[in-house]
Amino acid sequence: MSERGGSVLRREAAIVPWDELTEEQKQAGRQTHRLLVAMAESDEKVDEPRPAFLPRLDRARRSRVLLIDGGRGSGKTALLVTVLEHWRRPFVDDRDGGRDGKPPADTRPDGVDGLDDCRRRIVPIGLLDLHPLAQSTNLLMHVVGRFGRVVEALEDRGDKEAEPPAWHLASEATVRSRKRWKALIRAVAAAWDDGADERRARMDLEAYTVELEEAERQRLDLVTAFTDFIETLVAEFAKRQGPAAKGPPLFLLAVDDADMNPSRSVELLDMLRMLWHPRVAFLLTGDSELFEQTLSEHFLGEMRKPLRGQVMLEREIAVIAGKRRATALASDVYEKVIPAGHRCAVPRIPPALRLSYARVDLADALGAVHAEEEPGPTLASYFQRTPQLLEALPDRLRGQIDLADIGRLVLSDPDAPPARAASRVVEAIWRHALSMTSAQIEGIHDQTVHTDAATGALRVSLGQSVAGIWASDLRTVARTPEQPVGPQVVLSAVDRLEGVTGSGDYLPRELTAALMLAADVAADQTHGGWNTRDTSQNGYEGLFAKSLYQAVGTATSLRFAWPVPQGFSVPFYAAFSSRWKRKLLSMSKRKASWEATEREIDELARHFLHLVVYLWGESRTLRIEAKAPGWYDIARLVVDLGARGTVAWRSWAFMRAGLLAAPEYGLPASSANKWLKELRAAAGPRWGTFKEGLIDERRRRVEATGELRVDRICRDIDETFQGHDWRFVVEADESGLALARQENPEGL
Structure with missing residues (x-):
């Protein structure tokens, strides 16, 4: 390869020493x-020559x-x-x-x-x-x-002087x-x-x-x-x-x-x-x-x-x-x-080998390209922490070499916006993945993933072409101990997501992986994001965290999923899934499954809410830390989102984020009460709006479990978990709240 003036000459097929072949x-x-x-x-x-009229027949x-x-x-x-x-x-x-x-x-x-x-x-x-x-x-x-x-x-014969003249007969x-x-x-x-x-x-x-x-x-x-x-x-x-x-x-x-x-x-x-x-x-x-x-x-x-011109069906x-x-x-x-x-x-390169394939080593080329600025994540790190993304990488040697060359080329412009290098590489990966599939999907084209000309950041524009995602490989990573009375929290990681088109068909795997990569990188760029239609499919919440509650008088456990925004676009859930899985695995201490303590549930609940706010399009200055902020900071971030976000984001902030403080969602009473107290304080005069939204959403969710006695179930839960302040702060009217303050002035 030769480089000069920011150009990379494309390498063509040539003789390769045997030990350098794949x-x-x-x-x-x-x-x-x-x-x-x-x-x-x-x-x-x-066969030996025979008379001309006889066929030549070979014995072998x-x-x-x-x-x-x-x-x-x-x-x-x-x-x-x-x-x-x-x-x-x-x-x-x-x-x-x-x-x-x-x-x-x-x-x-x-x-x-x-x-x-x-x-x-x-x-x-x-x-x-x-x-x-x-x-x-x-x-x-x-x-x-x-x-x-x-x-x-x-x-x-090699002896020009000894050759006979042209008019002589040859040997x-x-x-x-x-x-x-x-x-x-x-x-x-x-x-x-x-x-x-x-x-x-x-x-x-x-x-x-x-x-x-x-x-x-x-x-x-x-x-x-x-x-x-x-x-x-x-x-x-x-x-x-x-x-x-x-x-x-x-x-x-x-x-x-x-x-x-x-x-x-x-x-x-x-x-x-x-x-x-x-x-x-x-x-x-x-x-x-x-x-x-x-x-x-x-x-x-x-x-x-022979059938041309014939009248036939x-x-x-x-x-x-x-x-x-x-x-x-x-x-x-x-x-x-x-x-x-x-x-x-010469078979296709299997996904597990595409990042570190012989003669190319994309891990080295992509490891030099950061999502935006150092010391932010490198492109190689996205593939290393989410193996499904490897399916988006080229599965043939030439594509691997071309991608590595693009990775080196994009770094040659020192005046480009910080995000442009990563965006160009991800854009190339998307277009290659698009060329790898013969499927024709309405609304999916080379500009679905593109680089913004002004900011250099990634934009994902799906329109109505992809209606949702499906978790085809879900595993439980952690859970809280079973209690005689009380919900059990179950925390899950998604190992594989499948994109679903508007017609109900699965998106080709390489396209799903490329979309997930684009969403992941865009989420880490200051001006990155997605212009997509919110999906009409539900059921995503249970993919990440849920509680199982055995209500009095019911034969089966009721399931309450930790709340993520409902009806959001596929890129949001893809980015959320990869980061949530990363957090769970970082706390697992390399165990296949583990029993979460109250302290760990508290940290994970804060991380869960913080992650939603981080993926909000107006909060790109946030960074996901190894340890989530405290409840005080989380509350102010959620209230700010409720004030400045779009309708869908405000709906989550007002009606869903605070649900984690309800007893049935499995947080320890100390964590739930702290969250509720900080949310109420941050909301200030708008607390009435938050309160109405939480009451309505709680009942809607209980009803969604199939229970007809909605108010009775809510009262039974509140009476069972008297250590939770939810019944006073949310469910009680002003007179009940005043009485509760007299009984417990410190807690409320």
Whole structure:
């Protein structure tokens, strides 16, 4: 990589020393080398020449086509050129350490037997790239033309002064190669002549008949011509090599991006079946899924051609020439050309390895980018503390390299706003995740996560495209001891969230992870945030903390969730979930589950409320500390939110935050009373508004449990927990509150 003036030059596929390949590349490389060695050491032969009217039947015929199999950017091409370099090296004049004056890269694979015996036997003769090939190019001529270069090399004796004049006949050996080559070229030209019909109009019948007869004879002789040519070429090349080669050569022709030109891919696969010889191997790179999809679409089109112009229903066409039949045929044909055992897969990088993948190490690149300013969190830290976010990172080598380069590039502008570097990286991750899925979701596009031009902070704009989230992996981290009388608090961490679209479908995992990352980072930026529609789905509160209360006269426990804002957007809950989980795990002392003390419940309740206020769009100057502020500070933050927040935030501040002081929510009496006292003091003249909201919300929640005796349940709870001041401060009227003050002037 080269950097100058704030630019990073993109690295393309090149020869890589074996020990620098990824483990997935090494596994595919070892399989490729083993198969090539087996082909080189094979003693298979073609059928002996017979009278022309008899078919040529081989006694043993095994595939000679290999595929380095993987998606775009998985490192296939880098592995391909590394494999080719290993077998090419013996034929390269490296007396001076290589043409560039440097020692050649050590491309020798480990764990593969027979490599030394096959040196100078496996002969790479060319590397074709199918992707940029023009439609007018004669593909068969393009492929067999690479063998013509071997003929030219055999004719070149290296002694220019000893060469005979052009009018002299060449040596007998050279004549045989050239003669077979010319016969093959004539057969190829005849097989691909598309201008015969045009010439027919300008030729008399007899001349056209002679030409047509000759062309058909050449087409019939194409396979024979190729076989005879390779037989001759193998014999001559082996003779030129001498005993050092330890056997006949295996000519290896590589084709890169064999799946990237769909109009020629089917043609290529057909051609590879035809050009079979035990001393010729083809090494392709491509994606099996794309190959089979291309074949399926090709066969579907061919099967439906005879039905054009017919008046038929679609279901009738599907019976005769349906997608299922075309897919089955494509699978069968593909298996014949490239057997499953010949597909050397370079798999996707699993999520757990994406942050610290070999040769890239995104942890290092992203560890240098802070969400905003130092010493704030780095981008790498978000992935380390929330493993689900790893699913948003690129799953292929090229994407990993590109992201690492972006991470380095964004740090090169010292005058940019502090948040811009992290925002640019997260924006790139979002767009890559969007490209990884084929799902088309209304309202989801590359600007869903974007960088604000003025502030450089992240903005998330979801609209109505994502309706909610679903916790598919929830575990209990802590709980309070069971009591004969009293609620038990259960604290939970969400290990996996699933985004749910407006139509009720799950959002692709990589998009959910990328949205969670964007929400997390935006929450830590001063001007970051989200412009989203609040979700209509409920039930999020129970994901984080709840109390189980056995009311008098009820058969089952009543569940009361600690209150988070209701109906808020997905980014809010994603950011809340990751931070709440982080707090629980920091207090767990590495235990899978633990029993929370009254002191710990007090701290967690303060942290819970503080976290909601922190995620409020107007409170970005707050920072989540290791220990939450005291009840005094929490109360003033909540009251301030109730005065300045939007309607949804004010609803939480007035009607929900104070509910934690009610006895059924499980706080120790001392904590609940302290919270209620500080909230009432901070509210001042507005306490009446808070009080009305808390009374209404408490009853609504009791009713939501399925109980019909709402007022009776509330009275029973208050009478059972006489140490709580809720019944005096909230439920009692002014006369009852005055009486309570006389009885307990310190507490109230």
